[in-house]
Amino acid sequence: MPSGPWITEEDIYLFSEGTHARLYQRLGAHSRIVDGVQGTQFAVWAPNASEVSVLGDFNGWKRTVNPLARGRTGIWEGFIPAVGPGTVYKYFIRSRVNNYGVEKADPFAFFAEIPPKTASVVCDLDYEWQDSDWMARRASLISTDAPVSIYELHLGSWRRIAQDNRWMTYREIASELADYVTKAGFTHVELLPVMEHPFYGSWGYQITGYFAPTSRYGTPQDLMYLVDYLHQRGIGVILDWVPSHFPDDQHGLAFFDGTNLFEHEDPRKRLHPEWKSLIFDYGRNEVRSFLYSSALFWLDKYHADGLRVDAVASMLYLDYGRKAGDWVPNKFGGRENLDAVDFLRQLNQFVYREFPGVQTIAEESTSWPMVSRPVYVGGLGFGYKWDMGWMNDSLRYLARDPIFRKYHHRELNFRRLYAFSENFVLPLSHDEVVHGKSSLLSKMPSDDWRKFANLRLLLGYQYAQSGKKLLFMGGEFGQRREWDHDAAVEWALLQYAPHHGLFRWVSDLNTLYRQESAMHQLDCEPSGFEWIDADDYENSVLSFIRKDRAGGSIVVVCNFTPVPREGYLVGIPEPGWYRELLNSDAECYGGSGWGNLGGKDSDLKPMHGRPHSLTLNLPPLSVIFLKRGKK
Structure with a gap:
């Protein structure tokens, strides 16, 4: 293969325009043969840098040995011979703005060292998929007239290896998860973010590797194997994806080239007040291209059947979590984040055009109109939206002593006013069983018999209502303690009759939901x-x-x-x-x-x-x- 420009004029145009949704094919580290020489092509966006070099174990981590050349649009690139898969590397970036020097992980890396190490790893994504039958029919299995019953889980704490209480790898978990989900009757699993994240306690919601599955559980091919295995068993896979914020770890995206490159420069737009993280600048075209590419990457390379987009409400409102005077109105004087609105609409258009068999699902906790309506009628373009109102009302109602419930009946029937304004998923998610909120079973009032009866009622009511279903791990058999990401689900409880009975109830609900078209066909009508x-x-x-x-x-x-x-x-x-x-x-x-x-x-x-x-x-x-x- 002759040498030539790796970043083409079309790449530069689309990247600068904010419409490049396949940047992972160009930026990052790619094995390549140039003039008969095998090596790796590196490319990174750092427009405010005065110098960028690649350093790693192949050059003794010396900053001057392998400099990259600056191209148009601030993309630095270069080919390094004899560097191949498995090579550990970072970029050294010197800012021309303030002479700030820093070592950064590759924003487009396909793999990373196991945390707490932070370097990137050169990695090819070769894998022979065996899920062609699933891919051909999956669109009909997640559509609005299909029975969609989602089992939400955190890979690191679903099951653990008892000897040393370690998490299972992607490959170790595959058959056990498929067997269990099949027995329980769920149609899909939803994985809390598997993208690389430095702090395990963030559950994956503080992402530094938007193109890298976390190495805690194995390699990219190991995750592909998990998805492939689930597909072959007839189980869909939805991935949690977080374009709403990112952490300020020094090796990550924050202050990338000595400037606020990915995040807003104005702190009133840059800092997330609740999560102490950074907010993407959705008005910057290159940042939009980065995020579009990340979304399509997981659908393309990992055959994900859907993306659950986290914290959409925090993206839509400029005053989200902020006090008066701590936020900047839009150009019309309103609180709506117009750049984020445009970003989300374009995101969904990219996804459904390129991958028509998938769905995007918005976690949106306000009454923003037409979240799950097409862009061409003024909507945000998502396929589904979580019904947080139903979840909050139902849990609040069921937590009451039954003697007082008649005074709060409106918490049950209020949903009739908006039930079909969106394509809803009814979630009983991880957020409801952490941070002192207790488990679903423990939320229920009175003695143990009534707790289980109330929980069976709640789950039956969830399946009876219009809308798709989502249940977080442990809820299906009545875990007693709230979720702990450092411990496995309380599987030992299944040996006891009340817990086993609850699991059987959920399994039978899933069977009824799938087999009876009246229970799912018009979920959204x-x-x-x-x-x-x-x-x-x-x-x-x-x-x-x-x-x-x-x-x-x-x-x-x-x-x-x-x-x-x-x-x-x-x-x-x-x-x-x-x-x-x-x-x-x-x-x-x-x-x-x-x-x-x-x-x-x-x-x-x-x-x-x-x-x-x-x-x-x-x-x-x-x-x-x-x-x-x-x-």
């Missing part, structure tokens, strides 16, 4: 949901119908008190015999075993504006699912 009675606050009961496009339906009734209700009338759309598909109070789940003896015949007795009704036994703290059919 108003026509898929119909109230029977949203306002029975005196009894703290909700009843409603889930529907599919063919006219099929499931009747759902939730009793949010520990009072068994015999002879409770529920209006139904059609007469007939209704089979009790699931009852959270069944003995196999740890309940009392009270119910409707498998089903009920309808009565010609008007109720709830319908000519027919069912006379039901509502078990205590329960949810039941019924379907019209043959005896």
